[in-house]
Amino acid sequence: MDETLRSEGEGLHTEDMTISMGPQHPSTHGVLRFVIKTDGEVMREAIPDVGYLHRSIEKIGEKVTWHGYVPYTDRADYLAAMFANQGFCMAAERLGGVEVTRRGEFCRVIACELNRIASHLIAVGTFAQDIGAVTPFIHALRERETVNDLMEEICGARLTYNYIRIGGVGYDITPQTCDRITQFLDHFEPIVDEFNRLLSYNKIFIERLAHVAPITKEDAFQYNIVGPNLRACGVKWDIRRDIPYSVYPELEFDIPVGTGEKGTLGDCYDRYIVRILEMQESCKIVRQCLKMLPKGPAIAKVARKFKPPAGEIYVRVEAPRGDMGFYVVSDGSEYPYRVRIRTGSFTAMSLIDKLSRGLMVADLIALIASLDVDAPEIDR
Amino acid sequence: MQQLLNQLIQEGYFHGAPMELVYAGFMLLAAFVVLSFFVAPLAGITSWLERRVWARIQSRVGPNRVGPQGILQWLADGIKNLLKEDIIPTAADRRLFALAPYVVFAGFFATFVVIPFGSQLIVADLNIGILYLLAITSLVVVGILMAGWSSNNKWSLLGGMRSAAQIVSYEIPAGLSLLTIVFAAGTMSMQGIITAQGWAPWNWFLFYNPFTFVAFFLYFTAALAEGNRTPFDIPEAESELVAGYVTEYSGMRFLFFFFAEWGNLYVIGAIATTLFLGGWQIPPVTDHPILAGVLQFIVFFLKAYLWVFVAMWVRGTLPRVRVDQLMSLCWKYMVPLAFICLLGTAAWMVIWPQGNRLASFFMFLIGLGILGLFLKRVSFQIRHARPVLYLKPYI
Amino acid sequence: MSAVGEYVRDITETVTTVFEGMAVTFSHLVRRPMTIQYPDRIPKPVQETLPLRYRGILEVDMDICTGCLACERVCPISCITIGIETSKETKQRTFTHFDIDICKCMYCGLCAEACPTGSIRHSQEFEGACYNPAGLVRHFVTEPVPLYKPKKGGETDPTLAEKVETGLKYLDEFASPEKGGGAGTEEG
Numbered sequence: 001m002d003e004t005l006r007s008e009g010e011g012l013h014t015e016d017m018t019i020s021m022g023p024q025h026p027s028t029h030g031v032l033r034f035v036i037k038t039d040g041e042v043m044r045e046a047i048p049d050v051g052y053l054h055r056s057i058e059k060i061g062e063k064v065t066w067h068g069y070v071p072y073t074d075r076a077d078y079l080a081a082m083f084a085n086q087g088f089c090m091a092a093e094r095l096g097g098v099e100v101t102r103r104g105e106f107c108r109v110i111a112c113e114l115n116r117i118a119s120h121l122i123a124v125g126t127f128a129q130d131i132g133a134v135t136p137f138i139h140a141l142r143e144r145e146t147v148n149d150l151m152e153e154i155c156g157a158r159l160t161y162n163y164i165r166i167g168g169v170g171y172d173i174t175p176q177t178c179d180r181i182t183q184f185l186d187h188f189e190p191i192v193d194e195f196n197r198l199l200s201y202n203k204i205f206i207e208r209l210a211h212v213a214p215i216t217k218e219d220a221f222q223y224n225i226v227g228p229n230l231r232a233c234g235v236k237w238d239i240r241r242d243i244p245y246s247v248y249p250e251l252e253f254d255i256p257v258g259t260g261e262k263g264t265l266g267d268c269y270d271r272y273i274v275r276i277l278e279m280q281e282s283c284k285i286v287r288q289c290l291k292m293l294p295k296g297p298a299i300a301k302v303a304r305k306f307k308p309p310a311g312e313i314y315v316r317v318e319a320p321r322g323d324m325g326f327y328v329v330s331d332g333s334e335y336p337y338r339v340r341i342r343t344g345s346f347t348a349m350s351l352i353d354k355l356s357r358g359l360m361v362a363d364l365i366a367l368i369a370s371l372d373v374d375a376p377e378i379d380r
Numbered sequence: 381m382q383q384l385l386n387q388l389i390q391e392g393y394f395h396g397a398p399m400e401l402v403y404a405g406f407m408l409l410a411a412f413v414v415l416s417f418f419v420a421p422l423a424g425i426t427s428w429l430e431r432r433v434w435a436r437i438q439s440r441v442g443p444n445r446v447g448p449q450g451i452l453q454w455l456a457d458g459i460k461n462l463l464k465e466d467i468i469p470t471a472a473d474r475r476l477f478a479l480a481p482y483v484v485f486a487g488f489f490a491t492f493v494v495i496p497f498g499s500q501l502i503v504a505d506l507n508i509g510i511l512y513l514l515a516i517t518s519l520v521v522v523g524i525l526m527a528g529w530s531s532n533n534k535w536s537l538l539g540g541m542r543s544a545a546q547i548v549s550y551e552i553p554a555g556l557s558l559l560t561i562v563f564a565a566g567t568m569s570m571q572g573i574i575t576a577q578g579w580a581p582w583n584w585f586l587f588y589n590p591f592t593f594v595a596f597f598l599y600f601t602a603a604l605a606e607g608n609r610t611p612f613d614i615p616e617a618e619s620e621l622v623a624g625y626v627t628e629y630s631g632m633r634f635l636f637f638f639f640a641e642w643g644n645l646y647v648i649g650a651i652a653t654t655l656f657l658g659g660w661q662i663p664p665v666t667d668h669p670i671l672a673g674v675l676q677f678i679v680f681f682l683k684a685y686l687w688v689f690v691a692m693w694v695r696g697t698l699p700r701v702r703v704d705q706l707m708s709l710c711w712k713y714m715v716p717l718a719f720i721c722l723l724g725t726a727a728w729m730v731i732w733p734q735g736n737r738l739a740s741f742f743m744f745l746i747g748l749g750i751l752g753l754f755l756k757r758v759s760f761q762i763r764h765a766r767p768v769l770y771l772k773p774y775i
Numbered sequence: 776m777s778a779v780g781e782y783v784r785d786i787t788e789t790v791t792t793v794f795e796g797m798a799v800t801f802s803h804l805v806r807r808p809m810t811i812q813y814p815d816r817i818p819k820p821v822q823e824t825l826p827l828r829y830r831g832i833l834e835v836d837m838d839i840c841t842g843c844l845a846c847e848r849v850c851p852i853s854c855i856t857i858g859i860e861t862s863k864e865t866k867q868r869t870f871t872h873f874d875i876d877i878c879k880c881m882y883c884g885l886c887a888e889a890c891p892t893g894s895i896r897h898s899q900e901f902e903g904a905c906y907n908p909a910g911l912v913r914h915f916v917t918e919p920v921p922l923y924k925p926k927k928g929g930e931t932d933p934t935l936a937e938k939v940e941t942g943l944k945y946l947d948e949f950a951s952p953e954k955g956g957g958a959g960t961e962e963g
Contacts, residue, residue, distance in 0.1 A: 019534045027619035041703055068851030071883035130619045132610060132700025135800055138438035142809050156828035156897065162883045170884070171828060190765035198799040203789040204611055205699045361538070362620050362702045437800045441810040697800045698793065713786065754798060761802035
C-alpha cells in the first residue's frame with residue numbers, strides 16, 4: 001500500500017504514525033503498553049512493553065516462610081488466585097512429601113473450577129467490552145459477582161483467596177455452601193446460553209473476530225502459547241488431562257478445542273468460543289465433584305514450621321490463562337530458596353508483535369482481548 | 381409560525397421597520413425559545429433516560445439520586461461541566477479547537493428549523509425541507525474533523541478521519557432512502573409529506589409498499605451511523621481510540637459534543653416520524669385548534685421518542701463494527717438496497733399511482749406479525765434464563 | 776450464484792441475530808436489577824449480610840489473649856507488633872502494646888488460624904477509610920494489661936468464660952464444621 005501511494009502521487013509524502021498505546025489506555029487490561037506504528041488505520045507493528053506492574057513476587061518468596069508465601073501467590077494473577085495457590089502448594093507438598101487429604105483435593109477442584117468460571121467470565125466480558133458491546137460485559141460481571149459471593153462463603157475473601165494451603169484447603173466446604181453452588185450452577189448454565197444468543201452468535205461480533213489474527217499450530221508451539229489460546233489452535237492439550245494432578249483423572253470432562261467454525265482455525269473467534277465452552281465444562285466438573293465429595297478432614301497434618309528437604313521441583317497447573325508453572329527450590333530451610341512462576345500471559349505477549357502486522361487498530365484490541373492477557377500475571 | 385409572523389406584519393405591529401430585520405429577529409427569538417425550553421432539557425433528559433435504559437438492560441439501576449428517580453441528573457452534570465476548567469492543550473490549534481464544538485452543535489441545531497411538531501408548529505416550512513436537512517447535517521462532519529485535527533492528538537486525528545469517512549459515506553443510503561418517500565409523496569416539504577399520509581398506521585409511508593418498509597430501516601441504520609451511535613460509534617470508539625475526537629476536550633466544550641449527540645438522537649427520530657410514521661397526524665377527535673395542536677405535538681413527540689428509545693436499546697445490544705466493515709456495509713449492502721427501494725417505489729408508483737390500499741394493509745399486518753414474533757422471543761428469553769438466584773436478594 | 780447466496784445469507788444472518796440480541800436485551804428491561812445500593816439504600820448494613828468466614832478488619836479480644844506471639848510470628852508481612860514486659864518484682868507479664876497495621880494487612884487469615892484461643896479474629900467490618908494513614912494502625916492496648924492464663928478445668932469468671940466461648944466458637948466456625956478439618960490440625 002505504501003509503495004503504490006508513493007509511486008502514484010509523486011511528491012506525496014506519507015509517514016508512519018507512532019502511537020504509544022497505554023499504559024493508560026481503556027483496553028489494555030491494566031497497565032500494558034504497546035508502541036504501535038500505523039499507516040492510518042493499518043498497523044505496521046505493535047511492540048509490547050511490559051513491566052509496569054512488576055511487584056517482585058518471586059523475590060518475596062525467598063523472604064517469607066512456606067506457609068506465608070501462599071497469600072502472596074494470590075497476587076500473581078488476581079483474577080485466578082486459586083490456581084497460583086494450588087501450584088505453589090503442590091510444589092511444596094511434593095518437595096515435603098505431604099499427602100493431601102482426599103476431601104481436600106475435591107475442595108480444591110471445586111474452588112478452582114469456580115474460579116475458572118469467574119476468570120473466563122471476566123475474559124469474555126472484557127472481550128465484549130473491547131469489541132464495543134457493553135451489556136454482555138456487565139452481564140458477565142453480574143454472574144461473576146455471584147461466584148465471588150460463593151467464594152466469600154467458601155473461604156472468606158472475594159479475590160485473594162488464600163484458600164488452598166499446603167496439605168489441603170484452609171476451610172472445609174459446608175453442606176449449605178454445596179447447596180448454594182448447585183443452585184448457582186442451575187442458574188448459570190442457561191445464562192451462558194443467553195449470553196451466546198446475545199453476543200456469541202451475533203453477526204457483527206462474528207465478523208469482527210472471524211479470520212482475525214489466526215495463530216497457526218507451528219506458531220503456537222514456537223512461541224509457547226498455552227492454555228485456551230493453544231486449544232483454540234486445534235491442539236488438544238490440557239494439563240488436567242495430559243499431566244494429571246489432583247483428582248482430575250477421576251473426573252469426566254471434555255477439552256474444547258477450536259474448530260474454525262466461523263473463520264480460520266485459531267482466529268480470535270475460536271479463542272473466544274473455547275472459553276465459553278470451558279465454562280460449561282467447568283460447570284460439569286463442579287457438579288461431579290459435589291456428588292463425589294468424600295467425608296474426612298480437609299487438610300493433612302503439616303508442621304507449622306514446614307521445612308521440606310533440599311531439592312527442586314517444577315509443577316504445572318492448568319490455570320485459566322494456560323499452563324502455570326512453579327519452579328521451587330528448597331535448601332531445607334524454613335524459607336524457599338527460589339521461587340519462579342511461569343505464566344501463560346507472558347508468552348502470549350511475545351506473539352503480539354508478529355500477529356499484529358497488517359492488522360487494523362481495532363483488530364489489535366480484539367487480539368489482545370482474545371489472548372486474555374492479564375497485566376499482573378505478565379509482570380508478577 | 382410564518383403565518384403568525386405574516387399576520388403580525390399585516391396588522392402593522394412592525395410599522396416602519398425593515399422587513400429583513402424583523403424576520404431575522406423573529407428567527408433569533410424562535411431559536412432562543414426552542415434552544416432553551418425544548419432542546420436543552422430534551423437532550424439532558426435523553427442523556428438521563430439513556431443511562432437509565434442502559435442500566436436496566438445491564439441489570440443495574442442507573443442514576444437515581446438527583447431528583448425523583450434521578451431525572452435531574454443532567455442538570456447536575458451540566459453544572460459540574462460548566463464549573464470545570466476549560467483546558468486547551470498548548471500544542472492545539474486554539475481557534476479551531478475552540479470553534480469545533482459549536483460547529484457540531486450548529487449543524488445539529490439548525491435541523492430544528494424544518495421539524496414539524498404540529499400542523500402549525502414549524503419554524504419554517506421550506507419547500508425543499510429534506511434537501512435542507514441533508515445539507516445542514518453535513519456541517520457536523522466539518523466540526524468533528526476540526527476537533528480531531530486541532531486537538532493535535534493522534535487518537536483524535538484517527539477519530540476525526542474515521543468520522544469524516546463514515547458520515548460522508550452514510551449520507552448516500554440515508555439520502556436515497558429519504559428519496560423513496562419524496563417519490564411517494566411528490567414533495568420535499570416536511571408538512572407536505574405529513575399531509576400526504578394519514579393518521580392510521582396503514583396510511584403511513586412505512587407501510588406504503590415493501591420498499592418503503594425496507595427503506596425505513598435503511599434510513600434508521602444510516603442515521604445511527606451519521607449520528608455516531610453504536611454500532612457505528614467508531615469515531616469515538618472508547619476501547620480503541622480512548623475517546624476519539626473528544627479526547628482532549630473538557631468542561632463545557634466536551635458537553636457540547638454530547639449535547640449535540642443526544643439532541644441529534646431526537647432529530648433522527650423526528651425525521652423518521654415525519655417521513656415514515658405519519659408525523660403529527662391525529663384522528664379527527666377535536667376541532668379546537670389549540671387542543672388539536674397540543675395533541676399533535678404529543679403524538680409527534682411520542683412517535684419520535686420511540687425511536688430515540690430504540691437507538692438507546694440498540695446501543696445497549698450491539699458490538700461495534702470495524703472501520704472497513706463499516707464501509708463495506710455501506711457500499712456493498714446499504715447503497716444497493718437503497719437503490720432497489722428507490723427503483724421499486726418508482727415502479728410501484730407507475731403501476732399504482734394512488735398507492736395500493738390492500739398492499740398497505742398487508743404490510744401493516746406483516747409489521748404487526750414481526751412485533752408479535754419479537755414479543756414471543758422476549759417471553760422465551762425471560763422464561764429460559766431468569767436470574768432466580770439472588771444471593772443478596774434486595775435492590 | 777454462490778456469491779449471491781452468500782450475500783443474501785449475510786443479510787438474513789445479520790437481521791436475525793440482531794433481532795435475537797434485541798430480544799435478550801429487551802427482556803432484561805423488565806427484569807429486576809442486581810444492584811445493591813450500598814451504602815444507604817439497603818435494608819440492613821452489608822456487614823450483617825456477610826458470611827461468618829468473611830475476612831474483614833482484624834480485631835483482638837485482649838481479655839483472652841495469652842500473649843503466645845503465634846500471630847506475630849506467622850504473619851507474612853509483620854503487620855502485628857506485640858510488646859510484652861515482665862515486671863521485676865511480681866514476675867507479672869503485661870502487654871505494653873498490641874498494634875495491627877491495617878494498611879499492611881493483606882487479610883490472609885493466617886494469624887486468626889494460629890491463635891489458640893481465638894482472641895485475634897477477622898471481623899465483618901471492612902470500611903476503614905480515614906484521612907491519615909496513622910489512623911489505620913489499630914492499638915488494642917491503651918494501658919498495660921496482664922496476659923490471660925487459661926485455667927485448668929474451664930473458666931470460672933462468667934464474663935471471661937463467655938469470651939473464651941466466643942473465641943473457641945469462632946475458631947470452630949472459621950475452620951470447619953466437621954472435626955478433623957481446618958486449621959486446628961495444623962499444629963504439628
